[in-house]
Every structure is written in structure tokens, then in C-alpha cells.
Amino acid sequence: ERLPGLLRAMPKAELHIHIEGTLEPEMIFALAQRNGLRLPYASVQELRSAYAFSNLQSFLDVYYAGASVLLHEQDFYDLARAYLARAARDKVLHAEIFFDPQTHTARGVAMETVVNGLHRACADARTESGISAALILCFLRHLSEASAFETLEQAGPLRDRIVGVGLDSSEQGHPPEKFARVFARCRELGLRLVAHAGEEGPPAYIWGALDALKVERIDHGVQAVHDAALMRRLAQERIALTVCPLSNHRLRVFPELAQHNLRQLLDAGLAATVNSDDPAYFGGYVNENFTQVFAATGLTVRHAYQLAFNSFEASFAGTAEKRAWE
Ligand code: HPA
Numbered sequence: 649e650r651l652p653g654l655l656r657a658m659p660k661a662e663l664h665i666h667i668e669g670t671l672e673p674e675m676i677f678a679l680a681q682r683n684g685l686r687l688p689y690a691s692v693q694e695l696r697s698a699y700a701f702s703n704l705q706s707f708l709d710v711y712y713a714g715a716s717v718l719l720h721e722q723d724f725y726d727l728a729r730a731y732l733a734r735a736a737r738d739k740v741l742h743a744e745i746f747f748d749p750q751t752h753t754a755r756g757v758a759m760e761t762v763v764n765g766l767h768r769a770c771a772d773a774r775t776e777s778g779i780s781a782a783l784i785l786c787f788l789r790h791l792s793e794a795s796a797f798e799t800l801e802q803a804g805p806l807r808d809r810i811v812g813v814g815l816d817s818s819e820q821g822h823p824p825e826k827f828a829r830v831f832a833r834c835r836e837l838g839l840r841l842v843a844h845a846g847e848e849g850p851p852a853y854i855w856g857a858l859d860a861l862k863v864e865r866i867d868h869g870v871q872a873v874h875d876a877a878l879m880r881r882l883a884q885e886r887i888a889l890t891v892c893p894l895s896n897h898r899l900r901v902f903p904e905l906a907q908h909n910l911r912q913l914l915d916a917g918l919a920a921t922v923n924s925d926d927p928a929y930f931g932g933y934v935n936e937n938f939t940q941v942f943a944a945t946g947l948t949v950r951h952a953y954q955l956a957f958n959s960f961e962a963s964f965a966g967t968a969e970k971r972a973w974e
């Protein structure tokens with residue numbers, strides 16, 4: 649088959665990747681040992697067998713527990729270097745990497761430890777393999793507005809190492825409006841804005857992300873298909889959706905991958921992209937997301953080109969970089 653070969657070989661940007669979600673079980677064990685921590689799992693296989701999720705929250709509990717082995721700047725550096733090397737093999741030319749500082753600062757890890765480690769990894773990867781990468785700070789939506797403001801304050805001195813901010817964690821019960829004032833402040837600071845919305849939550853949360861937060865992209869957004877007026881707006885304004893097929897499957901948003909609505913989104917003219925979300929937990933990096941969703945839903949070569957184009961168009965890379973990719 650020539651389609652899987654094309655999907656793997658085509659240049660792409662990855663716009664929805666949580667760096668803590670690239671923490672492979674082997675690295676969890678290696679970092680636990682390096683940092684003198686005891687894990688509640690006897691082996692890599694035992695840990696991996698805990699990766700059976702029923703919804704977003706059941707995943708988040710395991711994901712935050714895994715991230716607790718990250719303590720030192722070198723840990724964040726090693727994590728991001730490993731991801732960027734893996735992404736380069738999938739023909740990712742540009743990655744916009746989410747990180748969750750609150751899950752680290754809550755454990756006593758300093759903001760600068762996190763950001764400096766990740767930033768140094770991005771710089772070294774660029775020098776060595778040419779991949780470009782940018783960092784997006786995500787606020788945890790299950791925490792308070794005050795905690796988000798405090799996090800933004802802590803990131804102030806590191807402002808030039810961050811391209812934008814996002815919003816992630818438990819969606820239901822935490823509508824975007826909760827963070828309207830935080831995002832307004834981020835906008836004043838010149839940060840680019842994205843938010844998870846419509847992963848499990850209703851179309852109203854996508855409207856909220858657009859109107860209350862003024863985001864430029866929607867992370868996931870697959871629930872938009874239940875609202876025709878929203879679909880028209882997303883298409884008309886070319887608001888990108890960073891779709892994550894294997895994540896949606898593993899978290900039971902679509903119990904079967906064949907039920908995924910990526911084709912419906914693309915055929916309605918939306919600027920959808922394909923991404924891996926948390927590949928260490930969901931069974932595949934970005935090329936695996938492409939090949940599996942194409943095989944399961946019958947997408948075509950035309951869709952492949954559209955997805956690759958959309959990923960570069962929706963990225964926050966500078967105009968010089970975008971010109972170089974043409
Ligand atoms: N949704 C919300 N929060 C997250 C996700 C996700 O898919 N991955 C990591 N944090």
C-alpha cells in the first residue's frame with residue numbers, strides 16, 4: 649500500500665503533544681531509580697497494564713502519577729530530547745509542545761527548572777536535527793483561577809521561552825469561562841492562545857473557548873459535529889482543530905476508531921490536524937495516529953495532503969519558517 653508510506657514520509661507539524669504524555673514506562677522506571685523514588689509498580693509491564701482507560705479522568709490520574717518522577721532540570725531535558733528525536737523520525741519538522749507546570753510546582757519543582765530543561769532540549773534538538781519546537785504553557789482547568797494567575801506570574805521571567813498558553817486537564821464541570829480573565833491577561837502579554845475544548849465536553853465549551861478566551865486553535869474539538877452553526881464558524885474562520893485519534897479511541901470518546909469523525913470534519917472544510925496527545929499512554933506517536941485513523945476510516949491521499957498543509961498553516965511558527973517549508 650502506498651498510502652501508509654506517504655503518511656509516514658510526508659513532512660508535518662505536531663501541534664497537540666503533552667510533554668508529560670511522552671514519558672514512556674521505561675523512562676518512568678529509569679528516572680525513579682535516578683531520583684531515588686519508589687514506584688507502586690514492580691515492573692514496566694505492570695505499569696503498562698495500568699494503561700486501560702475508561703474516560704479522560706481515569707487517564708489523568710495515571711498521567712499525573714507518572715509525571716511525579718520528574719524532579720530536576722535534566723529530567724525535563726531528557727524527556728523533551730527523547731520526544732523530539734522520536735518526532736523527527738516521524739517527519740515532524742515543527743512541534744508545539746504543551747507542558748503542565750502546576751503538576752510540577754505543586755510538588756516543589758520550580759517553574760524555571762521545568763522551562764529551562766524543556767527549552768534547552770528544544771535548542772539542542774534544533775541544532776542537531778533541524779527540528780523546530782516551541783513551548784505552550786497549559787493551565788490545569790480543575791485548579792482555580794487564582795492558581796492559574798500565580799502560575800502566569802511564576803512564568804513572567806521566562807516569558808520569551810514560551811510561545812503561548814493552553815488549557816487542559818478535566819474538562820467536564822470546568823468551562824472555559826472560568827479562565828476568561830487569565831486568558832485576557834495572557835493576550836495582553838502577547839502570548840498565543842489555545843484551549844482543549846469539545847474532547848468530552850459539549851459544543852458550548854468550544855463556543856466558550858472562542859468567545860470568552862479568544863483562542864486561535866481548539867485542541868480536540870471533535871464534539872463540534874453536534875452543532876451546525878459552530879461547524880460553519882470553525883470552517884469560515886479556519887480555526888484549526890488539533891485532533892488526536894488514538895487518544896479519542898483510548899479514552900472512549902469513540903469506542904471504535906472506525907467511528908472517528910475526522911473525515912466528517914475535513915469534508916466540512918474545517919482545518920483539522922492529526923496529533924498524538926499523550927503517545928506514551930495511547931499507543932502511538934503521530935505517524936501511528938495517521939496510519940491507524942486512515943486505515944480505520946478510509947481517508948484518502950487528498951485528505952493526507954490537506955492534513956499536512958493544515959498543520960503548518962495552523963502553527964505559530966514565524967512567517968520566515970513557514971516560507972522555508974513551502
Ligand atoms: N485532555 C485534557 N487534558 C490532558 C490531555 C487531554 O487529552 N492530555 C493531557 N492532559
Ligand code: ZN
Nearest residue numbers: 666816867925
Ligand atoms: Zn491534550
